[in-house]
Amino acid sequence: MVTQAAPAMTMAPSEPEIDWDSLASRARLARRTRAVVLYAFLIAVSLPIILPYFWLVTIAFSARTGVAETAVLWRSMAVVVPVIVGFWLAAALARNRRQLWFGFAAVAAVAVVAFALLVGPDLHLGNFIFLWEPDFASVVRSRVGEVKGAVQFPNVWHAFGNSILIAGAQTAIVVTVASLAAYYLSRFQFPGRSSMLRSLLVLHAFPVLTLIVPMFLMLYWIGLLDTLFGVILVLVAFELPFAIFIMKGFFDAVPWDIEMSALTDGASRRQAFVSVVLPQVRNGILAVAVFTFIRGWEEYIFVFTFLIRNSNWTMSLYMYWVRDDVMGVDYGVVSAVGVFYLVPSLILYMAAQRYLMQMSVGGVKG
Amino acid sequence: QETVKLELWSRQDPSGPLRAGNVVKAAERLNKELEAEGSPKRVEVVVRESPAKGFDDDALQLLKVFGIGEGPDMFIAAHEWICAFQEDGFVLKLDDYIAKYPQHFGTIFPSLWSSAKCPDGTYAIPQDAEARMFFYNKQLLREAGYDDAFIDSMPERTLSGDLTMDEVLDIAKQVVEKTKAQYGVLHRPNKGPDYIMAFNAYGNDFVDPKTGNLLLERDKLAAAFGWFERGVKEGVIPANNTAMEFDALRKEFYTGNAAFWMYGIWDLGSVAFPTYGLPQDEEAFFKDWGWIPGPAAEKGGSPVSLTHPIVYVIAADTKEPELAVRLLGHASAADLNTDHAVTTTHLGIKPEQLEDPRYAEAWPLARATELLKITKFLPNNAQFGELNGIIYAGIQGVESGRLSAQEAADFVIEEASSALEDVIVK
Amino acid sequence: MAKIEFRHVSKRFGAVEVIPDMDLVIEDGEFAALLGPSGCGKSTSLFMLAGIYLPSGGELLFDGHLVNEVEARDRNVGIVFQSYALYPHMSVRDNILFPLRFKKTPRDEALARVKAAADLVRVTELLDRRPSELSGGQQQRVALARALVKKPQLLLLDEPLSNLDASLRLSMRTEIKSLHEQLGVTTVLVTHDQIEATTMADRIICMRAGRIEQVGTPDDLYLRPSSLFVAGFIGSPPINLVAGKAEGGTFTADGTRFPVVGASGEITVGLRPEHLRFGEAGFAGRITQIEPMGREILYVVETGMGAVRVLEQGSFVGHTIGEQVKVAFRPENSLVFETKRQKLIVGAHVRTPA
Amino acid sequence: MAKIEFRHVSKRFGAVEVIPDMDLVIEDGEFAALLGPSGCGKSTSLFMLAGIYLPSGGELLFDGHLVNEVEARDRNVGIVFQSYALYPHMSVRDNILFPLRFKKTPRDEALARVKAAADLVRVTELLDRRPSELSGGQQQRVALARALVKKPQLLLLDEPLSNLDASLRLSMRTEIKSLHEQLGVTTVLVTHDQIEATTMADRIICMRAGRIEQVGTPDDLYLRPSSLFVAGFIGSPPINLVAGKAEGGTFTADGTRFPVVGASGEITVGLRPEHLRFGEAGFAGRITQIEPMGREILYVVETGMGAVRVLEQGSFVGHTIGEQVKVAFRPENSLVFETKRQKLIVGAHVRTPA
Amino acid sequence: MATIADELIERRGHAASATRRRTNFVIFLGPAIVLTVLFFIVPVIIDIAVSFTDLGRSLRITAFTTEQYEKVFRTDRRLTQVIGLTFVYVFGTLAIFNVTFGLILAITTTAIRNVSGSFFRGVWLLPRMSPSVLYILLWLWAVSPTEAGLVNQVLMQAFGLDAPLDLLTSAPIALIIISNGFIGASMGMIIFTAAIRGIPEHLFHAAAVDGAGTFATIRFITLPALRWPISFVTIYQTLSLLVSFEYILLLTKGGPFYDTTVYALYVYRRAFESGQYAYGAALALFLIVIGMVVALIGWRFFDMERLLQRPRIEVH
Numbered sequence A: 001m002v003t004q005a006a007p008a009m010t011m012a013p014s015e016p017e018i019d020w021d022s023l024a025s026r027a028r029l030a031r032r033t034r035a036v037v038l039y040a041f042l043i044a045v046s047l048p049i050i051l052p053y054f055w056l057v058t059i060a061f062s063a064r065t066g067v068a069e070t071a072v073l074w075r076s077m078a079v080v081v082p083v084i085v086g087f088w089l090a091a092a093l094a095r096n097r098r099q100l101w102f103g104f105a106a107v108a109a110v111a112v113v114a115f116a117l118l119v120g121p122d123l124h125l126g127n128f129i130f131l132w133e134p135d136f137a138s139v140v141r142s143r144v145g146e147v148k149g150a151v152q153f154p155n156v157w158h159a160f161g162n163s164i165l166i167a168g169a170q171t172a173i174v175v176t177v178a179s180l181a182a183y184y185l186s187r188f189q190f191p192g193r194s195s196m197l198r199s200l201l202v203l204h205a206f207p208v209l210t211l212i213v214p215m216f217l218m219l220y221w222i223g224l225l226d227t228l229f230g231v232i233l234v235l236v237a238f239e240l241p242f243a244i245f246i247m248k249g250f251f252d253a254v255p256w257d258i259e260m261s262a263l264t265d266g267a268s269r270r271q272a273f274v275s276v277v278l279p280q281v282r283n284g285i286l287a288v289a290v291f292t293f294i295r296g297w298e299e300y301i302f303v304f305t306f307l308i309r310n311s312n313w314t315m316s317l318y319m320y321w322v323r324d325d326v327m328g329v330d331y332g333v334v335s336a337v338g339v340f341y342l343v344p345s346l347i348l349y350m351a352a353q354r355y356l357m358q359m360s361v362g363g364v365k366g
Numbered sequence B: 001q002e003t004v005k006l007e008l009w010s011r012q013d014p015s016g017p018l019r020a021g022n023v024v025k026a027a028e029r030l031n032k033e034l035e036a037e038g039s040p041k042r043v044e045v046v047v048r049e050s051p052a053k054g055f056d057d058d059a060l061q062l063l064k065v066f067g068i069g070e071g072p073d074m075f076i077a078a079h080e081w082i083c084a085f086q087e088d089g090f091v092l093k094l095d096d097y098i099a100k101y102p103q104h105f106g107t108i109f110p111s112l113w114s115s116a117k118c119p120d121g122t123y124a125i126p127q128d129a130e131a132r133m134f135f136y137n138k139q140l141l142r143e144a145g146y147d148d149a150f151i152d153s154m155p156e157r158t159l160s161g162d163l164t165m166d167e168v169l170d171i172a173k174q175v176v177e178k179t180k181a182q183y184g185v186l187h188r189p190n191k192g193p194d195y196i197m198a199f200n201a202y203g204n205d206f207v208d209p210k211t212g213n214l215l216l217e218r219d220k221l222a223a224a225f226g227w228f229e230r231g232v233k234e235g236v237i238p239a240n241n242t243a244m245e246f247d248a249l250r251k252e253f254y255t256g257n258a259a260f261w262m263y264g265i266w267d268l269g270s271v272a273f274p275t276y277g278l279p280q281d282e283e284a285f286f287k288d289w290g291w292i293p294g295p296a297a298e299k300g301g302s303p304v305s306l307t308h309p310i311v312y313v314i315a316a317d318t319k320e321p322e323l324a325v326r327l328l329g330h331a332s333a334a335d336l337n338t339d340h341a342v343t344t345t346h347l348g349i350k351p352e353q354l355e356d357p358r359y360a361e362a363w364p365l366a367r368a369t370e371l372l373k374i375t376k377f378l379p380n381n382a383q384f385g386e387l388n389g390i391i392y393a394g395i396q397g398v399e400s401g402r403l404s405a406q407e408a409a410d411f412v413i414e415e416a417s418s419a420l421e422d423v424i425v426k
Numbered sequence C, D: 001m002a003k004i005e006f007r008h009v010s011k012r013f014g015a016v017e018v019i020p021d022m023d024l025v026i027e028d029g030e031f032a033a034l035l036g037p038s039g040c041g042k043s044t045s046l047f048m049l050a051g052i053y054l055p056s057g058g059e060l061l062f063d064g065h066l067v068n069e070v071e072a073r074d075r076n077v078g079i080v081f082q083s084y085a086l087y088p089h090m091s092v093r094d095n096i097l098f099p100l101r102f103k104k105t106p107r108d109e110a111l112a113r114v115k116a117a118a119d120l121v122r123v124t125e126l127l128d129r130r131p132s133e134l135s136g137g138q139q140q141r142v143a144l145a146r147a148l149v150k151k152p153q154l155l156l157l158d159e160p161l162s163n164l165d166a167s168l169r170l171s172m173r174t175e176i177k178s179l180h181e182q183l184g185v186t187t188v189l190v191t192h193d194q195i196e197a198t199t200m201a202d203r204i205i206c207m208r209a210g211r212i213e214q215v216g217t218p219d220d221l222y223l224r225p226s227s228l229f230v231a232g233f234i235g236s237p238p239i240n241l242v243a244g245k246a247e248g249g250t251f252t253a254d255g256t257r258f259p260v261v262g263a264s265g266e267i268t269v270g271l272r273p274e275h276l277r278f279g280e281a282g283f284a285g286r287i288t289q290i291e292p293m294g295r296e297i298l299y300v301v302e303t304g305m306g307a308v309r310v311l312e313q314g315s316f317v318g319h320t321i322g323e324q325v326k327v328a329f330r331p332e333n334s335l336v337f338e339t340k341r342q343k344l345i346v347g348a349h350v351r352t353p354a
Numbered sequence E: 001m002a003t004i005a006d007e008l009i010e011r012r013g014h015a016a017s018a019t020r021r022r023t024n025f026v027i028f029l030g031p032a033i034v035l036t037v038l039f040f041i042v043p044v045i046i047d048i049a050v051s052f053t054d055l056g057r058s059l060r061i062t063a064f065t066t067e068q069y070e071k072v073f074r075t076d077r078r079l080t081q082v083i084g085l086t087f088v089y090v091f092g093t094l095a096i097f098n099v100t101f102g103l104i105l106a107i108t109t110t111a112i113r114n115v116s117g118s119f120f121r122g123v124w125l126l127p128r129m130s131p132s133v134l135y136i137l138l139w140l141w142a143v144s145p146t147e148a149g150l151v152n153q154v155l156m157q158a159f160g161l162d163a164p165l166d167l168l169t170s171a172p173i174a175l176i177i178i179s180n181g182f183i184g185a186s187m188g189m190i191i192f193t194a195a196i197r198g199i200p201e202h203l204f205h206a207a208a209v210d211g212a213g214t215f216a217t218i219r220f221i222t223l224p225a226l227r228w229p230i231s232f233v234t235i236y237q238t239l240s241l242l243v244s245f246e247y248i249l250l251l252t253k254g255g256p257f258y259d260t261t262v263y264a265l266y267v268y269r270r271a272f273e274s275g276q277y278a279y280g281a282a283l284a285l286f287l288i289v290i291g292m293v294v295a296l297i298g299w300r301f302f303d304m305e306r307l308l309q310r311p312r313i314e315v316h
C-alpha cells in the first residue's frame, strides 16, 4: 500500500535533431512502393489462374471449327485487363460516391464499345447446342445423322439433374449431421470426447478412393448398391470429418452466454441448439455447404462405380464423355459444357464468398 | 402375350451408337418373327448405358457387376476381354446356337470368329471390325525428295514384306529433316491396340499357341521397344507422344506437320473428313494421302494389320438364351450392320455387305477390307487387357527416356510376372 | 419469489476446486450482491443457481426444495449477463418473447406480457429493432426485460453494468434498484465493483478465492469488516493499512507509536482516508501529491510509516505539495486486525498519537 | 518533448467524415485529455497523432514540423491502448524491449533501459512472465513501460484505465499523473470518463461528433461550460436541465417561475445537483427516490418541471420518500443557455423563486 | 411460482438427467457415428479381410492367403520409388503451396484494401470451387505441349522461347505439385486469413508505433499469432495429400511411366487398372497405417487437444 519513490529515469531526448521532411518523403515512397509491390505480386500470381478460366469462356463463346482459337483470348484480354485497371483507378481516385459511379460508368462504357468492336464479331452461342440437342455431335458434323434416335445419347439435363440431386442431397445431409455432431463435440462434456476428435483426424487419413471395392461390396450387402442414395451416403461419410472439424470451429466461437441465457429462458439444450446456437453459425453452415456441394458436384469415381443399372449420368461423366477424344473433340463444345458445368459452382461460390473467409479451426486463439 | 425384357449393357460410345442401336432395332424383327411363329413371347431391349471411358474400364466394371450377380443379359465388349468373363463362367457358350442359326451367323467372316473364341469354344458374336494402319502424308514425302513411284509403291512393298519398320523411320527422318514438318511418326497417346502392330511385327504374339497362356519373349519385346527407342532418338517420334492430346496428334498429322500417323480406318470418317477437310473423293484423297499396313520387321518378313473387333456377348445366366441369340442374330443382319459400318467407318462382318451400294460407296471401307487378309487380333486372353497396360507404360518409359529398350522389356516381364498369372517368359 | 440456500455446496472443475464449501442463505425478496475480485467464483456460484453448472457436492435449495439436479429451464430463473447475451438474430420483441415460447403461453397473453416488460424497462419503441441496432444501455434494458418477462422467482445479474459507461451505469443502477423494489423478486447481483454492491444491495456477500469472507449490509462491511481482505476491498479510495506490533498498550509501526486498547501482538491497523484529517496533533508527514476528485480532495502524505491517503471533503485545496502536516483520526474509526489471521479484533482501537 | 498542432485536420473513412475540421494546440509538456462520448472521434484523433491513421486533410505538426505523412515508427510516440495490446507470445521483458529492437540500441543499454522502465512502473519482478500471467493492473503497467522505454516525445493514452477495476483505476490514475510530473513528457489522454479527465489532465478537450466543443481546464468546463453538451457531459450526477422561456426578467418552465437576469427568449437553465439544497424557500417537489452513494446522498425530487436531482453531502439520510420539499440554489451557481444554439449566455443567472 | 420446484421435479431429477445425457448423445452424435462406421470403418475392415484373400476383378474369392503381403514386401520393386515420390510430392506441395504460399496470400491480401483483397482471394479459391474434371482439363490445355498450349503461347510470344515446352514429360512432378498447390493454397489462405483477421488490430498499431516495419510486423505479430493455424493446416493437409490423388490421376494418370504415381495412386492403379483388388487392399492398408501414424503424431506434436475447450454448460 505504500508507494515507493520511483527510480529516476531521465527523459531528455537522446535523439539528434530530426529531419521531418525527409522522413515524410521516405514514408511516402515506402507506402507507394509497398502498394505497388503488393498489387504487382498479387496480379502476377493470380493471372495464371484467371487466364485459363478466361480462355475457357472465350473458347466456349467463340470457337467455331472445333479447334481451339486463341486470338480471341488475347484480344479480349486486351480489353479486359485495361478495364480492370480502369476500375481500380476509378475506385482509388474517386473522392466521393458520385465520382466513383461516374468513373465506373465511363470505364464500363468504353469497355462495352471496345469489346463489341474487338471481340463481338467472334461471339456466338453455337457451342451451347448440347443444351437443346442431345445428339449434338451428329448435328454438328452430320456424321451419324441417319441413325439418330437409335440409342439415346446422354442428355445434359439428365446429367445436370443427377448432379444437382447428388450434390444437393449430400449437402443437406452433411450439413445436418455435421452440425449436430460438431455442436455436441464443441459444447458437451462426455467420456471419449477427445478420442472422438482424434478419430476424426485419423479418419481424414483414410484413403477413401482406395476403399472403393470394399465400399462396393458393403453397399451391395446392405442393398444400397446401384441407388443414388448409396452414392450419397458414401459421399456424406467421406465429407463428414472435414465438415465436423470446420463446424466445430464455428460452434466454438459462439458466445456461451447466449446459450446459457436460452437455458434459463426455459429452453432445453436441444431447443437452445435449434433456436439460438444454430442461427449463430449460419456462416459456418454456408461455408460447409458450399464445399460439400462442390465435392458432390464434381464427383465421378463413386458415381461411376456404385451406380450400375440406373442411368447414372452426372455432369462429371458427361464432361468426360464430351471430351472423349476417340472420335475427335470439339473444343468449342467441350468448353461450353465446361462453362455450363462451372456455372452452378460459381453462383454458389459468389453467393457465399464472404462467408467462406470466416472459416477458422477450433476455438483456439493465438 | 408375355414380354421378355432383355438387358443390354452398352458403353455410351460416340464411335458406335448403333452397336446398341441395332439390337434395339432387331427386337422389332424378332418380335415379328415370334408373332409369325405364334409364340406368345415378345422381346423388349433395355439398354444399360455405361459411362465408362474406354472398353477396358467398362470390362472391369462389368466384371464386378457380374461378380455380385447383377449382370445384364447381353453386353458389348472389346473381343480381347471375353475370356476374362468366360473364365468365371459369366458368359454363354455359343457354338451350338451358331450352328443352329446359320441364317444369322452362317456368313460371318470365318476369320472374325477367331476373335470370338476362348480355348474351349466360341463365346461371342463379332459385331464389327476395322483395320489399323500407318497413314502417311504423300505431300511431305514428295517434299522430302521421294518420287511418286516410290510413294505409290509403298503399300505393295509393305504387303510383300519389302518395306520394313526401320524404313518407315528412315522415311520419316527424311521428312523431318527436309521439310518443315516437325514429326515423323505419331501414335496414340493412350492404352490401345494400334502399337501392338509394332510388337507383332517383331514377332511378339503374346500367346503361347500350345497352352493359350500369355507369352513374353524378352528379345522380341526388346526389339519392338527398340523401334520406338530409335524413333525417338532419330527425332521422328516425339518423346512426349504419350503426353499429347489425342486431338493434338491428329491435328499435327492432318494439317501436314507429321509424316506418319499410326491409327485406324474410322479416323477418316470421324475426323479427317469432317474436321480437317481431307478430300472425301477417293482419287483426290489418294493423291495426297495414303496408308500402309504395319510393315515387317525385316525385309522379307510378314506385314501386319490389326483389327480390333467389338463383339456381342450373352450372359450365362440369362433366362432366355435362345431369344438373346436370335435377337443378336437379327442385330447382325447385313443391312443393320452396314448402317453401323458406313456411319462410323467400321468394317462389316459379312460378305453380303460388300454388295450393299452404301458400303461400296464408302470406299475407305472397301479399301480397308483388303487388309483383312493379313490382319491379326489381339490375343483373346483374359489377362491381355492388363498386359497391354504394362506394355503401354513400357512405351511411355522408353519414349520419355526413362527406360532403354532392354529395360523396358525387363520391366514388362517383371511387372507381368508379378501381377499376372501363368505368364510364360522366354 | 424464492428463498435460496447453499448447504455445503462445492464446485470442482476437473482437479481445480473453485468453491470448496459454501454456506449461504438468501431470503425471499432480498437483493443480495456477490462481491469479490475477479476469479473468486462469483459467476460460478451464480451459474449453479441458474442450473448451468451442477454442484459437485452439497445441496442447493429453492424454498427448501433440493434443486441440484433440476434443469435450468425448470427453475424459473431470469439472468442478465455482462455482455447482455441478447439473441443477435432476433428482434427485440422476439428476444423478450423467447422465454415465453417454452411456456406455452397463449400468443396474445405472451405479447401482452412482452409489452408490459418492455414498458417496464422503457424499450417499447425499440421492439422491432435488432440488438445490433441498440446502444449498450438499451441492450442492457432489453436483457432485463427478457429476464423479467417470465416472472422469475429469482433474478440473477452477472456484472450487468460493467460494460456501460459511467453515467449510464449510474442511471441503470437506480433503475435496477427501483425495479427490484417494485417487483420484489429475489435478486442476486454479481459484481467486483464495491460501489455497485454497496449502492444496490441489501446485503453483500464478500467472496475471496471461492470462500465467503463476510456477509452483511453495506454498513457492516464498511464499518466492521471482518478481515483485512474485506477492509481493503471495500471503500474508495482504499483504506490505509499500517502493520506493526502492539505491546503494553502501545502500537508501534516503523517508529511511530500509537496508544492501543484491546489488542496486543502483531496487528495491522486500518484507517480509512475519509476518516483522517489534518490537525494540530497526530502523526507527522509531508504532502507529496494532491489529487482533486471533484467534490473531494485526496492527499498523499509521506509519513514514517509510508504513504498515507487522506481524503478531505469539499473542492477547496487548502494545502500545498511539500507542506508538513499532522494527521489525526477518531479512535472509534480505527480498525484493528490480527496480522497473522487477518481477522478483525472486535472492540480494539488505536488513538492518534499525542 | 513536443508541441502538437492540429491545423484544420480532417479524417474520412470512405464516405464517412469522422473528423470534419480540427484545430488544436497542445503545448510541450502538457497533460491534455480528449474527453467525449463513445464514437466522437477521440481515438481517431489519437491515432492520427501516432501515425496509425493518415489525416485526410489539414496539417498535423510536431514542434512546427509537418508530420502528416511521417510513419508511425519515425514519430517517437509512446502509446498505451485500452486493451494494453501487449504482445501475447513475448515475455514482459521482450515486450518492453520491443521498441528498442528497431532503434539499434546496443543490447546492454537496451536491457538497462528496460530495467529502468520496469522499475519506474514497478514490474521488475514480472519481467519473465507472459502477459497472460499478469493481472489487468500489471498489464497496464507493462504497457506503460513499453511506451516509455523509448523516451517518447509524446505519450498517448487511449482509455488506459477503463479495463481496470475501481480501486486499481484510482491508483493508476495517481501513478500516471505523477509519472507525467516526473518525466514532463507531452501526454494526451483519451477518455470518456469525465472524472478521469478532470482528475488527471491540465487541460480538457471536450469533443462531440468529431468537433471540439470546448477546450479548457477542468474548472472551466465545470463552472463555465460553453454549451449544453459540455454542461451535461461534465459533472456527476449529471446537471439538471430545465427548458423554458424568459420574458421580462422571468423565466417560466412548466409553470414554475424564476427571476432571471441577462437573458430572454427560449433558454435552458442548468442546475448542478450538488448546488441544490433543501430549504424553506425554493421550488416545490416531492422526493421519489433516495440513493445513498457512500459519502453523499442523491435525492430525486419530482417537481412541476420534471424530476430534479439533488445531491447532499454526508452519509446521513435526512429525508424520506414522499416528503414534500422545497429546493433552493445560489444564483451564481445557475447556468443559462440559449435553447436553440445550445450556447452559454455569459453573465446570465436565474434565482430561486421566492 | 414457488411451486415450480416441487417434489416431483426433485425426484425425477437424477434419472432424467442420465436419460437426457444418453438421448442427446444418440441424437447429436448418432447419425455421424452410424454413417462413418458404416461407410468408413466397415469398408476398412472389409479391406483388411480382402487383403488376406485373392479377390480379383470379378470379386471371386478362391483362397485365403498372405501372398498379397509377400508381394508388398518382396516382389514389388516399384514401391521404393513410389514412396520416395510420395514424400517429395506431399512435402513439396505442403511446403511450397499449402502452407507457405497460403500464408503469403493471406498476408498480402489482408494487407491491401478489403475489396481488392477479397477479389484476389476469390481468384485463388476458384480452382477449389471448380469441378476437378474441369480444373484438370484447363491444366491439360494450358500445358499442352504444342504451340497452342497457353503456357507455350505465353512463353513463346512474350518470352521468346522457340520450341514449345512439354511440361508433362519434362517436369511432371513439378506440374502435379503446382496443380495441387493451386488448390491447396486456398485452404491455408482461408484459414490464415480468418486467423489474421482475429489478431487484435491494436497489436498491429502498437507494433507500428514501436517501430516495426512490414517484415518485423509479420515476424513478431502475425506469425506468432498463426502458430496454431499453421500447425493445423500442416497436419491436416499432410494427411489430405497423402491419401488423395484425384488430380494426379486426371492430369498425368501417374505417368509418364511411373513418374507421378504417388502411393495412393499406385494403390488405385494396381487395384483398378488391373483389377487386383486384394493386392490393392493390402497396399491400401499399408497407407492407412501410415496415415494413422502421421495423424496421431500430428495430434501429439501439434497439441491438437487444444481444440477442445471445456464446455461451460454442464447440464445436458
Ligand SMILES: Nc1ncnc2c1ncn2[C@@H]1O[C@H](COP(=O)(O)OP(=O)(O)OP(=O)(O)O)[C@@H](O)[C@H]1O
Pocket (backbone or CB within 6 Å): C013, C016, C018, C036, C037, C038, C039, C040, C041, C042, C043, C044, C045, C192, E310, E311, E312
Ligand atoms: N468451466 C471452467 N473450467 C475450469 N475452470 C473454471 C471454469 N469456469 C471458471 N473456472 C475457474 O474458476 C474460478 C472462478 O471463476 P468465476 O468465473 O466464477 O470467477 P468470477 O468471480 O466470476 O470472476 P470474474 O469477476 O472475472 O467474472 C476461476 O479461477 C476460473 O478460472
Ligand SMILES: Nc1ncnc2c1ncn2[C@@H]1O[C@H](COP(=O)(O)OP(=O)(O)OP(=O)(O)O)[C@@H](O)[C@H]1O
Pocket (backbone or CB within 6 Å): D013, D016, D018, D036, D037, D038, D039, D040, D041, D042, D043, D044, D045, D192
Ligand atoms: N477504421 C474505421 N473505419 C470506418 N469507421 C471508423 C473507423 N474507425 C473509427 N470509425 C468511426 O469513426 C467514429 C469515431 O471513432 P473513434 O474510435 O475515434 O471513437 P472514440 O471517440 O474513440 O470512441 P470510443 O470511446 O468508443 O473508443 C466512430 O463512429 C467509428 O464508427
Ligand SMILES: [Mg+2]
Pocket (backbone or CB within 6 Å): C042, C043, C044
Ligand atoms: Mg464472472
Ligand SMILES: [Mg+2]
Pocket (backbone or CB within 6 Å): D042, D043, D044, D158
Ligand atoms: Mg476509442
Ligand SMILES: O=P([O-])([O-])[O-]
Pocket (backbone or CB within 6 Å): A326, B192, B193, B194, B264, B308
Ligand atoms: O481404342 P480404339 O478405339 O482405338 O480401339
